[in-house]
Amino acid sequence: MPLISRRRFIAGIGSAGALWPLGRTAIAAPEATRIMATTRILDVKGKAAKVFGLEMPLGKHGFNFKASQRLRLALTNMLDESTLIHWHGQTPPTEQDGVPQLSQPALKPGESHVYDFKPRTGTHWMHSHAGLQEQKLLAAPMVVRDNADLAADELDHVVLLHDFTFREPQEILSELQAGGGEHAAHSGGSGDMGGMDHSKMAMPAAMINDVAFDAFLANDRTLDDPAILRAETGGRVRLRIINGAAASNMWIDMGALDGELIAVDGNAIEPLREKLFPIAIAQRVDIRIAMPREPGAWPILFRPEGTAQRTGII
Template identity: 30%
Template sequence: MDRRQFLKISSALAVIGSLPTITLAASPSPGFDYELIVAPANVRIAADGDTPAWCFNGHFPAPVIRAKQHQPVRIRVVNQLDEPTTIHWHGLRIPIEMDGVPFLSQPPIMPGETFDYEFTPPDAGTFWYHPHMNSVEQLGKGLVGAFIVDEAENPGFDADVVMGLKNWHIRDDGSFTALTTPRNAFRMGTPGRLMTVNGKTAPTYYIPAGGAIRARLANIDNTLTYDINSPQTDLTIVAIDGNPIAKPRPLDHHLMGPGMRLDLGFIAPNNAGETVTLYHKNKVLMTFQTIGEDKQRRELPRLPLNPIQAPDLDTAEVIRFAFEWDASINPIEKDGKVNYRFWTINRTPWDGMSADNIPAPLATLERGKSYIFELSNLTQYHHPIHLHGHTFTVLQSNKQTIEPFHTDTVLLGQNEVARIAFVADNPGRWMYHCHVIEHLKTGLMGYIEVV
């Protein structure tokens, strides 16, 4: 939406929702809220040529799915790839049958097949969705999208902007570079070349002058940890990884590993034409520019906390997990390809699974019981550790001062030890892994079982 278009229609918008918006899925099948068609599509990301991407509904960015807290949503997924896929709803506490992990929670969606997802989100916030098969390629080529759960009662922001952060592995002509290399998978992961927000380089978004703005950032990248900062001093962190924080705090800088999200709130400058810019380190991510008459907002709306059950820390069982390198010799498959295994959880590398071969869980938890996980990163690289099906509380770290907060993904730095706690209240077999995609594909993955 450019400035002229905005001015033309702004008088008709008594309440501004999402500016600019990402196209929603159109014409779903009867009885469904959304239909996602997974298929190859040429998209323009680079300046000099199209990219042969894999997309939802034929374009990038993917449709933003918007659901309502405590209300059911039905989504039909149609697989038009030449390989199986699934869809995982990252960060959502939903039944195991809807979690989208092949073999562990559902059969793969084979080429030409459909799968119907239906669930009721208990939490409001910023989430996202992606396949959980052939993840390096399917996510790397574009199968990533934002999932927004609106609060049961509208908190009253004047603009709600959704931004997916992704570094594309593409050349200037749009062709793909290598999505992964063994050398990089053994380290931090293979970096992309082109940093984008919603598929654009350093875009500008127009917001109402003097309005209360909610900026939702989702790291949908395979590899990169973003260091979010801004020279403006009045930006406030209001939610982390889909969960409002009890005491919103000013943005200094915030590290977002792959899979993580961040909601920022701010009062827009009062005069038309003023800007607010977000950076990754010292690189411009995107810019907001004000237009229209001053809305004269003075305070940010407060977000209600999500209904997360508090763990009993006095009776919680402590389970320790160490994330480290695998020093073993990697096996060679019958076709001559090396089965790279670089990473381990408690000295066990994930070796994949099939319908007939489900490995043992890393831990078996008793439903309704409180647990403390002690997470030790015994490597020099960042690991965003993600747990499916649950929201946990980050309690403490040996590397930083922690104000306890709720999340589904915790970023562990070099030699960092963190403690997280949660109630195992969602039965099923839940994936538990690093969200640097090359790390999970080369061993840094497993699952816990809640019975």
Template identity: 30%
Template sequence: MVSRRQFLSTSLQAGLALGATSLLPAWSLPASRGNTGLSTLTGNRFDLKVDRFPVTIGGRSGMALGVNGTVPAPLIRFREGEEITLNVTNTLDEDTSIHWHGLLVPFQMDGVPGVTFPGIRPGETFQYKFAVPQNGTYWYHSHSGLQEQLGHYGPIIIEPKGADPVGYDREYIMVLSDWSFEDPYRIFKKLKTMSETYNFSHRTVPDFIEDAGEKGFGTALEQRAMWGGMRMSPRDIADVTGATYHFLINGHSTADNWNAVFNPGERVRLRIINASAMSIFNVRIPGLPMTVVQADGLHVRPLEVDEFQIGVAETYDVIVQPKDEKAYAFTAESIDRSGQVVATLGPRPGMKAKEPALRAVPTLTMKDMAMDHGSMDMGGDTASGGMKMAGMDHDMKGHDMDAMSDSAEVKRGPGVTKLAAMPMSRLDEPGLGLEDVPHRTLRYSQLRSLEPNKDTRAPEREIEVHLTSNMERYMWSFDGVKFSEVTEPIIFHEGERVRMTMVNDTMMNHPIHLHGMFFDLVNGGGNHMPRKHTVIVKPGEKLSVDITAEHVGDWAFHCHLLYHMHAGMMQVVSVLPNDGRNKPMSHDHPPSHKASMQMDGQDMKHEMSSHDMGAHDMEGHDMGSHGDHKMGGQH
């Protein structure tokens, strides 16, 4: 029986017992051997160096941009409530940054250039210093340009200061990611030129014949014509696919056979982090149930499932208890089924599980268009033999969608090709491609927080945000306005309870993340709503979250698909200090009210109001020297 603090050491000893380090599983090799798996940093002071360095992925060599020479970056491990110091040195010839994803830190420590600080210039060392009131599984990544795609991401484990409600004998941290040998800016340029560059799964004549056999020729032809009229493909599921991506676990491809060892009967905790740039995964271990015990770092009531969908930036902790002495295939399959990564869980080092075959490519339906649900069956068949679009303008060329929605807050224009006519809740759906699998799948509607919610007030007001796009031109935005054109932030007031309702007017899944606060997912959980820092909003979905505005400051709010954010699907939420209307809360950090950044080739001035750094010693960083970044206070 191996404790979670001993597993790396014990695994190494087990490998040595075999008589040669060449027999070690790839993840346990020391960094000096060129391993790109996890190295571990513990304590309360961490020195991190951002640099470029060579890596080998799937037997091919390339250059990464990351932290301390490994992809993923080192595992950072510390204890809840402890003040930690992280010195980040930038050795690049460009700016960099680190955002501590899901951690409740003062906004000046949040690490978003142009919103919370100017970024870290070449040759500089920036000191992050904070203590957090939480424990669990989290991660960190660059918020500068497209560096995250190049390897700038790593895991964080925060040990609880008290007893852990999850009992387990050993653990493994499993960082899922996507890697391309193409330059990320080249990928983005291709997407802007032709959004379906990497999609090789378009429907064919045999697919049409199959549809006609199932639905009738007329219905199949009408649906095909409707997709064509909207200039969309029902296979437009992922922008960047296995055509360029290598899918990885802890920096290793399936061929590397990342290997985790267990003793039969043990409770093994898998801390699963989706650190991808663009890939949503469906995770399963055929023949081995998983009990979900934590979502986005926070404990949930144990829920046994056989598969779950994990969006970019989400984390799930699961317990598995393999009783048989055999190898199991941990499988993370991309949502569009263009590829997967498989690791082995086995009783002995070096075992290799059989890789499952990729499953059939899923297909979007009329439901993903948010059509008039009263006029058709959600499986795609019509109730009357015809398709009705409930006011949707069939001619998409003019982008005149006024008849589709009475929302005056959505800016019409070339960046908005449609609005959802009949958005609906999809919380009780497992996610695209998992609707008909013959086993148990996780649904957001099933999640319940383990502890009762601390704030059970009813929301004082509701804010509706539309997720908008012109997919053909690769334009992504909130409310029809991309980030480079935003003039005012979304305003919260300190202490208030706000309901945010997100309407997905696009036909793609979007993992939406709000910095500095957690979403209380409105899923029927009463006083046990699950709290998440990232939620997948499905196509045509209307999803609500309740938010307690506890932390004064400016916070990024964005889609966590990297190229969507880069194209403009981002905003700023400003939590303004208490004005006497709400219950006072203690905060030392006043907000800035104006912030912008360089996105999608749009140069904008970084204009930030004076920040009182207070006790957060920035150790000599002259932030006033960074162009138009203006930050007062103690540096």
């Protein structure tokens, strides 16, 4: 599929996003690879936002491993507060699981720790298990591919989803603990609703979402500034989608494309063909796409429940 300009794509369909390719050559080396927990600046709807991040070698965002490799990562905390990273979907020894006070003490600013274990095949991710750091985007993809994956004649791409707010997470948590938040207007008594057909009532958005997010991100980007990805006309794409949102279940809308769900949470499943797939918080799904033989732009949208906002990729 030919590359089209961002301006042309937005003007034509008004929805897209960004894919992070985890290329076939982006395989971690056998020696311990350094990861730094640090801060970074994102442009969200034209405003600068300071968030956390996991800085990888050569500017990569996330890791791609062979199933035959041992995972050897040296994590260094460059933040001004303690942190620890959990390997979501992996099954390391308990002392390497990355949960403060359960597996090991949190790393203080400037401290490092080396993790060494055999990874589990599939689409996974790594994220902070310290305080509210995950809500500030301290997370990254982690994909482990077996020989069949490596030999497959298809492009392999990953999308990490987030819900985003310019507010401090602690401020939002304090508000929720005090009984406020997006749901507060609906927290009063419901009165006598006997005799009503509840099956035909749509749940108010404020009863689904406790937090009003400012944006939803696909690979750190909104629909205001999407990236356009090349894909081979008539070829196949394996789309690995990770819902790293703090509080948002989503729907994957394939648009004009047909999707074949082939794995959930790193486990292969009986393939399921659909155009709409749910993805829960922290869940991972792998969708195989047979690209059309004619050139064009093919958006895939991610629609959070209870809001008209959306994000997407192409």
